[in-house]
Amino acid sequence: MIDSTAPDFWPQLFETLLRATGETLYQVGVTMLITLILGLAAGTLLVITDRGGILESPFGSIAAGRIINGVLQAVVNLGRSIPFIILMIALIPFTRFLLGSAFGVTAAIVPLAVAAIPFYARIVEISLREVSEGLVEAGLSLGATRWQLVSKVIVPEAVPGLIRGFTTTVVSIVNYSAIVGAIGGGGLGDVAIRYGHQRYSVIHIVAVIIVLVAIVQIVQAVGARLANRMSHR
Template sequence: MNRTTWIDALPELLEAFGQTAWMTGWAFLITLVLGLVVGVALRLTAPDGMTPSRVFYQVCGAIVNLTRSLPFLILLIVLIPFTRYVVGTAYGPTAAIVPLAVGAIPFYARVVESALREVAHGKIEAAQSMGASTWQIVRKVLLPEAMPGLVAGGTLTLVTLIGYSTMAGAIGGGGVGDFAIRYGYQRFNAPVLLSSVIVLIVIVQVVQSIGDAIVRSMNHKRG
């Protein structure tokens, strides 16, 4: 494949694109669910939250900060035993879902916490005065009011996951990153390497555009 063009490599590139979509898609769904749970828990147990808990907030916050501070490539290697335990293998697109999610959950959790912190205290106090429970306030006040920020943060998280997925390819995770390394960089095939870069740029641009459009729509309806 040293002298082939990007058109000759198109079948492999399309397969790699499917692998990237698989690993980032599932990792994104897991991140949205668990990141939202952790983010809400951090906001509620913060010193100025509705159910403050200094111990939980500091311990959970320390774990989140520790995970966020690790370079993703190091996290990939550290999680190999855990990944093998969860999915039975440490290689391939499915295995890459585990470190991708673990790396992104703390990031999105902080996004959620920050978005919820922006909700006006007056709206929370109004709900409390009407006898709403903590869960009702979260479900009917905090999350709806913070939704534009949550969507914007989710878009940023997905873009980050796409970037992480290219690094996962460096240790056999598959996807466009793996394709670029094996068929482009290692074989000194500039056209194939360039096609991989273009695919990633297009994916990121499409994701960002869709996310921005959703946020604008939400802000317009609220306005």
């Protein structure tokens, strides 16, 4: 048990929290970037390769479109159906193969990204499907290419929804980043387990909760402001 009355307790607590918060922000930041790129790409492909989509027949073959869409649907559904703690353990061999180690702050990014990408891909799909078909038809009548339709019509029109969905995804990543501490992933979750649970320090638990809540509140506020600003453009 940790003695909170010791003269060096509070400086050590602050130092531990500062280090762990930096690790968590690093994990979340890198995972956010990977998720934004791959999740947006996967979600967009889900929409444009579906029946009636602008890329329903890639390579001139409807069968190819069905295969691409079916594979993506299966991967996204699989990624979203596995509980994170199980996914994290199942990915240990892959993480070790990819990075040389399955444990540590950087290694934790692998399961975080694998969990977040399908989640955001589904949100992207939902947001893009809400874009008016009339806008797509107008773009086609003006001679826009498929890439122009995606980059200048479909995605821009869905930006407010994409931002709100990404905000929700980032909050989930923050929550998951606390869980990776259970298998040596570092960050705030590691502090909660090593100091709060194993050494019975309520103060460390409360401090971790306060920091996590603060991070989530900031993410929510920034996301909501960006989404509202884009909605009124």
